[in-house]
Amino acid sequence: MSKRKYAIGVDFGTESGRAVLVDVNNGKEIATAVYPYQHGVIDQVLPTSKVRLEPDWALQDPEDYIRTFKSTIPAVVKRARVDPADVIGIGIDFTACTMLPVKADGTPLCALPEYRKHPHAWVKLWKHHAAQPEADKINATARQMGEPWLNRYGGKISSEWFFSKTLQILDEAPEIYAAADRLIEAADWVVWQLTGEEKRNSCTAGYKAMWSKREGFPRDEYFAALDPRLARVVDEKMSRQIDSIGARAGALTPQAAKWTGLKPGVAVAIANVDAHVSVPAATVMEPGRMVMIMGTSICHMVLGKAERPVEGMCGVVEDGILPGLYGYEAGQSAVGDIFAWFVDHAVPPAYHAAAKKRKIDLHRWLEREAAKLKPGESGLLALDWWNGNRSVLVDVDLTGMLLGATLATRAPEIYRALIEATAFGTRVIVEAFEQNGVAVNEFVTCGGLPEKNKLLMQIYADVTGRELKVTASTQTPALGSAMFGAVAAGRAAGGYDSIFEATPRMARLKKETFQPIQENQRVYDQLFAEYVTLHDYFGRGANDVMKRLKHAKAQARQ
């Protein structure tokens, strides 16, 4: 096997799909191709028909996923100038929970003329937020019935998750629910399209559909309590057969080989989720090293050897990230989004002009100015809840707060305070894990922010008192998917027999790291104590003013 072998990772994002062709031997990313979805995020009207959608809806067209395969895989093979026969494996990762109703043969209902005009027949994207009443019912019923699985999700199921979306279909479109032979994660559906076999992955099942390796799905009585028609949803529309992350899903069908220009029979990995697949691509395969995917939001992932309850985490799933380990996930619902909001909506013209004059992005200019300040010097403190709080409070009704403003307060000070607030939010999450026996000794970061904002990285190091490392790849999820593709192929085919074998060979970090500066830590320890006091005051019921204001806002808009 002296000849070089390659694996392809396909990362299905919110607006586009991206393929990366990777050298299996060393993880080198040889070629990349991106396909912007023809129909993007469908949140106004359905394509072709002009059916209007309600607020908070977000759909996709499954045909865009097939088009991604057809467009990007031939492109990377061509750009890399490799022999398609040397591509030994494919892995994919997807946003989640992104799910759709399909017929028994995998045909999406929205592809059938009779259902095409029905919004519920389409793919519900992760950020489809119209199933909140259903999520509320799922939570209330679970609490009432004392369902034990609720603890694995920090005590709360999200409106974004699988059964919230399922129940919305049943509530609002029972005919679609009835017509659907299968309800399936898009991640699993695209793998099915590649291999011809329906296989379901442990990551989305665990994090989004309340499944666990030891206990399976919630019992039928629970589903019946939600709605008698839902009693047998798992057996009727899903599957109790869940395959672990790291397993092989099957082989490329002749049809999929035609789409992609690869050889039939290429190994295809069990589907993954974009955040979770980044963990091994960030070199992490053991407890103690938290992966942070830092972009518009932050996703925190860490591995453990046992299942422990941690307040407000998104989920703990055995085999959820790596086989044989418990994968813990937590998150902050807005990070980069807050800075973008600030730059777009609260920075006066002089700073825009200054950045323009220097031909740099306004974020860079503010970062540069904010970097001149010492910790504490702004006199400001913020609560980073511009988009609610995902962990540890799990409360979408919390809102952002800025305190300490004076007539002398200027934009770079606020910019810095917002960065600091998100760092405090991460520290709250880290402390919740550590207090429950899940170690967090260092961070390995990926995503857009670590590349862009060194001040932010230093502040996170100073606030958390931990070293921050950065992945070498800028397309970590696609690299992770390619790694799982190489594992699906196996050592005999030139790949690896396990992800633990593949990781040291294929994943790399940058040399540059961010170390906490003791002097800054001391100040931030004080500010963090202030943050926690306000976090608990506004977030734990002492003063629910944020919720009441949200309620008043909703009433005023009626």
Place this chain on the structure above:
Amino acid sequence: MSKRKYAIGVDFGTESGRAVLVDVNNGKEIATAVYPYQHGVIDQVLPTSKVRLEPDWALQDPEDYIRTFKSTIPAVVKRARVDPADVIGIGIDFTACTMLPVKADGTPLCALPEYRKHPHAWVKLWKHHAAQPEADKINATARQMGEPWLNRYGGKISSEWFFSKTLQILDEAPEIYAAADRLIEAADWVVWQLTGEEKRNSCTAGYKAMWSKREGFPRDEYFAALDPRLARVVDEKMSRQIDSIGARAGALTPQAAKWTGLKPGVAVAIANVDAHVSVPAATVMEPGRMVMIMGTSICHMVLGKAERPVEGMCGVVEDGILPGLYGYEAGQSAVGDIFAWFVDHAVPPAYHAAAKKRKIDLHRWLEREAAKLKPGESGLLALDWWNGNRSVLVDVDLTGMLLGATLATRAPEIYRALIEATAFGTRVIVEAFEQNGVAVNEFVTCGGLPEKNKLLMQIYADVTGRELKVTASTQTPALGSAMFGAVAAGRAAGGYDSIFEATPRMARLKKETFQPIQENQRVYDQLFAEYVTLHDYFGRGANDVMKRLKHAKAQARQ
């Protein structure tokens, strides 16, 4: 006395002095002239010499006040085309406490070559803020000695006031203190320059120098405890003879007649303070009607028939506003200043461009957009402490807060929330008065804001549940001074025998008023309850985070 008679009011502001010539019979403002002080606010270097000032200093040149007389009075007489012999009285009002050291003949020390380079020889303007250590000592000593007068000032003396400034001179420049035969309010000094007689008014004595009609100044033992050299300050450098507002100070000297072009012997009124003199000019001469001077800050004044302690008021002074009544004063340290801060430092370019396109001020554009929102619709709540809190908390270390921000929050929503916060601040003051038996049944407003911002006026009406009226004059202090000038002249000379006689004849309101809208009141009652909870939480010691952040800021800047 069929021939028309006139009075002139001179209003000494922070940057300029303004004279208004008024028809005594009907209060009609015939002519106005403004003199921008040659040396303005001196806060960097002394004029002529290049002596640099410390931070927080703010001085003025007394010669600028004389130049104001010389420039503006001849100008209004000329513009009005009246016979100088028909000008029967002059009144003046001043910022306060604005004070200076002078020789026994009234010569300012800074006018003498030997002291000209000494900062402490100049006029200390009201906003000279370098005497905080002295104010702290004044307060601590008074509390320690159980001084009863402290209650008349909401429990706290300001660094801006007379004895804070006096003690700073003594501390830092004992030679200036020794050289000063008199320490005097600029208000009284300019009257002295007009009449040749040193007379001191009950308004500044009461509000700024801890004097009361019944108890006089604090006892000598108290001053001795501050500093033994200060023991006899009142007898040595001031006067125990205090004249009531509404009294006649004297007659125009031949020299002052020459400056002004008026006849010698014209009646001159006892000096007044800009805010307080506005009360009769706003038609108010009885309890129950609160005057609000609304500009960069708000000054609240209301009359009462008895002295009652009110938390956090600036002061209660018998004869302080009108003779025979108790004048209550409270204030908000930043109002228009907060909106100006927001417009200058937190509004993105798109709004600037939109205002420019429509050729309107950005404040107007934001007001127009904010007016489209219903109460509660922004989901935001602010604490209006961008410049500390004057009443009722009397705490300069409190800071601004904004709560309820989301990724969808836009500038007009914040603008409205800031207006609402200042209205809540006013309501706290009103309730403090009412809870202590000082009635506030309606508001009569003057200053820049009522002219400029109708949305703000409506919000104040809705938040407080009270009608807002607006003075007809746009130069209320100068009109008030002219009214007191007419009273100093007396009925025999064509004026009035008392301010109560002059007010109904000379002061007028606009027809347009602002009535509370019940539906809005209901929502604002809820939001006000939230405001009060946060006001007390952050302002009354439950969580002193604002003070600790200010401390951390000061430390970081060391």
